[in-house]
Every structure is written in C-alpha cells, then in structure tokens.
Amino acid sequence: MIGLTLLVRRELRLAFRGGTDAMMGVIFFVLAAILFPFGVGPDAAILPRIGGGIIWVVALLAALLSLERMFAADHEDGSLDLLYLSPVSLGQLALAKAIAHWLTSGVLLLIASPVLALLYNLPSSAFLPLVATMALGTPTLSLVGAIGAALTLGARRGGVLLALLLLPLYIPVLIFGAGAIDGAIAGRDIAPQLMILGGFLLAALALAPWATAAALRQAIE
C-alpha cells in the first residue's frame, strides 16, 4: 500500500512538472467536441440527439492519446527494470499507473464534460447521467488502457497498434455510456446501464492489473 501511494505520487509529480503534456488530453477533448457542431450544422434538434455519443467518443480518443507514454519512458530509461527489482509488485505498479492516468485524464474529462453538455444543448436531465457515466466509465478506460500500453511497449508504431488493440475493448463502455445519456434524455430508467458500467469497472479493477503485469514481464525480458 505504501508502494502504491509512492508510485501514484511520483506519477502525479511527473505529470505536474511535465506541464502541458498532462493537459493535452483534456484540451483535445474540448477542441474536438467543439468542432463537431461546425461540421454538423447548428440545428438545435440534431445537437442534443448526437451530443451524448460525441462526448463519449471524444473522451475515448482523449484517453487513448496519453496512454502510449504510460510505461514508455520507464522502459526506455531502465526504470522499469528497477521497478521490477523493487519490493513493489508489477501488479501494484500497473494499478498505480492506471490510477495516475485516470487522475490526470479521466478526472479532467469528467470536469469538462458538463461544459460540453451545455454546448450541445443537452437537457438538464442529462447532466447528472453524463457525469455519472463518465465517473464509472473513464477509470475502466485507464485500467484496460494499461494492458494495451504494456503490450505495445517496445513495438514500432506502438501508437497505431495501441489504438487497434484498445478501441474494440472500449466499445462496450462507449455503448453503455452513450446509451445511458440517450435514455436519460428520453426519460427512461438508466440504472441498468450504470450498473453494467459499474460491473465493467469492477471486472477491470480485478483483471487489468494482473494482465498488465504479465505484459510488463514480457517487455522486461
């Protein structure tokens, strides 16, 4: 547990010192979401209907953006060898990296999403569901993303490979995330979608660090 907090604090400090790098995801998120209405046209009827889906797709891509570097720097400078030799397990390292990734990307997306909801003229009944699905969905993106980041370590064109590997795994989160918002707008009960997203999160929490650790072990060899 001490190892976990130590690793998360190190990641946050590095992200903070890195300056704009950490903000890149959320800036991309806001800019991409702002561009869509220009392409679709300012039809007040269309925007609320597609808004939930667009916000979720863009959040997915924004999370993907910062994943590639999750383990890359530690792999290149030999830190990964030392992390492996330390008393902290690779599973704990994977969990710490996912937590740090979520704190520097997912939380910011979560905070920015209501602003984008305003932009898309979403009804006020959809605001809380949007934030709730983001809160349940984005940690899953970080946890599952860690597996992809570890698997593509050392691969050339790792970024493209990472997207190919992860996007299919992200689709279920997208379907239930966007589905819940549509449901809320239509006045349906969204508890099932939220429960499924919660289930994804619990499954990812249990399985992803373990799978990431196995992939990291391969990368160290």
Place this chain on the structure above:
Amino acid sequence: MQGLTTHKLGCIRGERAVFAGLDLALNPGRAVLLSGPNGSGKSSLLRVLAGLLPPAAGRIDWEGTDIAEDRDGHRARIAYIGHADPLKPALTAAENLTFWARLYGFDPDVEPALFQFSIEALADVPVRYLSAGQRRRVTLARLALGQNSEAGPALWLLDEPATGLDPGAVSMLANTILAHLSNEGVAIISTHGGLLDALLEDSAERFDMREFEA
C-alpha cells in the same frame, strides 16, 4: 556453499545462443570483472543473474540454494546498474534518489549518498540540466543508498558502471565498491578495461566471456 555460484548457465537472445555452459563461483568479499568484446553476453549475463532474464539452461545458486526457489528474496539482495540512467529529467537529483530509496525501503536521507559521489551541490538541480557524467554519478549514488542502510543489497551487478565518468568519479566508484566488498558483499562488474579495473585489481578475479561462447 557461500556467495554466488552458477552451473552450466546458458542464455538465448532472439534466436541466437549468447553463452553456454557458464560456471562462475564467487565468494563473499570478492568481485568479478567481466570482459569480452561487444555482444559477448556481458549484459545478458548480468540480466540473467538479476532475474530480469530467465536463463535458457543451468541454474544460479546463492549460498547453496537455487534462486528460482525464492524470487522475492533474490530480488531483495540485488543492486543493478544498467546501461541507461533511470532518472526522470523533470525531477531533481535528490528527488530521483529519494524515490528509489523510499521504493526500496532504504534510508530516505540521500545527502550522504550524494556526498559520496561529490554531487551534493547538484541535489536541487533538475536532472535535465546535468551532463552525462553527472547523471551517471547520480545513478551510481543509488549504490551508496543501499550501502548506508541496514540490510542493503549484497549482490551488486554493474553493467559498465564507469561509462562517462572522469578519473575522480571512477576512484569514488572504486572506493564504494571496495567498501562493499570489505563488508562481505559480492560484485560482478562488466568493463572494457581502464582505470576501474586497475583500482579493483587486488580484490577481483577476471572472467573472459569468450571462453563460454556458444
């Protein structure tokens, strides 16, 4: 059986056998200087001994027990210095060292370790602004961290540790290694000759990787 012994150790990288049938015996308080041309398997041997790479054949014993039986115990006795400097450019020298000290459960007071490699003046400088030799000193100061702590690592695996160091720093490194050896420690060091070899000559055996070419 004291110290470190290997039996018929073999290693395969990619499709190529790097070395085979490697027998090494090392008593506490002694060092081994690995020599051999590029690609002769010095780094691979050090990574196998650290447990970073699984051996393709043979086994490694520490005090008569196979290290495969106690992986965690083996990890705890290793100090590994690789080719790269595992330092974050955005953090200061002291912050980098404090992180490793905390993670490994060493004394988080890094001042004496910095002093040992006379980089105490660079403690608060981000590693980004340090020269290659200065970075190497910060990396090597990690050895001093373990040394200044109770139950520090007993087995030092150093992969060309003197790369980029000036003669003054090489003698600081040699003194650190000699202090480790006099403390019943064991060290395996890959080198290409030079000042470090000369300074360690009296406490070290030479080991030529060419004898175990596969």
